[in-house]
Amino acid sequence: MDTEAQHTERDRSSAPDDGSQGEGSRSARRSGLSRVSLRTAALTGVACTVFVLLLSHFVVQPFQIPSSSMEPALQVGDRVLVNKLAYRSGSEPARGDVVVFDGRGSFVPEELTENPVSSVVREGLAMLGLAEPTETDFVKRVVGTGGDRVVCCDTEGRIEVNGVPVEERYLHPDGVPSEVAFDIVVPEGRLWVMGDHRSASRDSRDHLGEPGGGMVPVDRVIGRADWIGWPAGRWSGLEPTDAFSGVPDPGPLSGGAHG
Template sequence: MDPTLRVGDRVLVNKLVYRFGDGPRRGDVVVFDGTDSFSEEADPDANPVVAALREAGAATGLARPAETDYVKRVIGVGGDRVRCCDRRGRIEVNGRPVDEEYLHSGNAPSAVPFDIRVPEGRLWVMGDYRSRSSDSRDHLGEPGGGTVPVERVIGRADWIGWPPSRIESVPSGAGSGHD
């Protein structure tokens, strides 16, 4: 997700934003459980006490989150047609080019051509450092076609909380062609 997020950044995730309002929108940076869409089924802890402690630690930032949690930017929502690329090399959503000013400098929007209709209740997600991101493009041939179920979204990454020199809000792509 560089340059938006860097290795070592700790993000504050708003877990309520999608529970009491609209679902994820194009341009949102979301945290989601990639089980069954990006990851194999995780082995649950046999001991329920250990599982509860691990989950509490991850929720408070005292422990690492599950290896199946991902942070990516929403490019397409249910019903959208997402395509790469137009004649100028830009991603298109519903036939309109997306101005992706958040991309890592020097990165093309995608080296992998694709044309997908996002199923209802699912999301097409991509990282901001496209040449190094494992995202929806890498899972096109798998069940779900690279899309992530909305119910697997944990929340929206709203703030970088650590390190202190990086404390700031996480910019969405709302002003960059994602209506």
């Protein structure tokens, strides 16, 4: 029996005639690798999105500037990065801080809500800095804290805090400190806030006489705006101001109307 011939026949029958079977195997492998790559990319994308959302919720949140009320420091369309850890561990907003806060109960009605589905979508996009904030979120500068007496204005048109005139060099050059006269004492646990572009800002002044008197509860502050993250040409930190360095701590309340 010619065993060598049998082996030769078996070897011939097991080998591809034109290479098509080998090509098919390579195509299958490439297809499998593509599916694995797509699955890996999808999982990576989901993980990155979850990480960014968690970071935005607990640490740093992008906030899109919707109006000109904080010019020149913040321009329409800027994305500021809000430091949510700034007021943890017992610290509170200080005069001169630029803060983002929930205005329900002070700037807008407490019960103001929107469609639950659109609210979730908007909140998710806003937390990624891809959408304007909700109608209840605002960005302003702290001018008075608990116990402060804030008055507009002295004989030179400057705002006074605890009897000391404040040189607000951060204000928009086209405006004045305020065209609205007021004399208020800020309750403990609340803030008197104003925009830097006073003629284009609806702030605490516009809510005098309403429930809350335009005073923002400290516990409604979301965080401090510390950096401009976008557009790239405006990457920078928000410089702290020394405008309130000469303002003394509040003394006994007298002469001011409570908001």
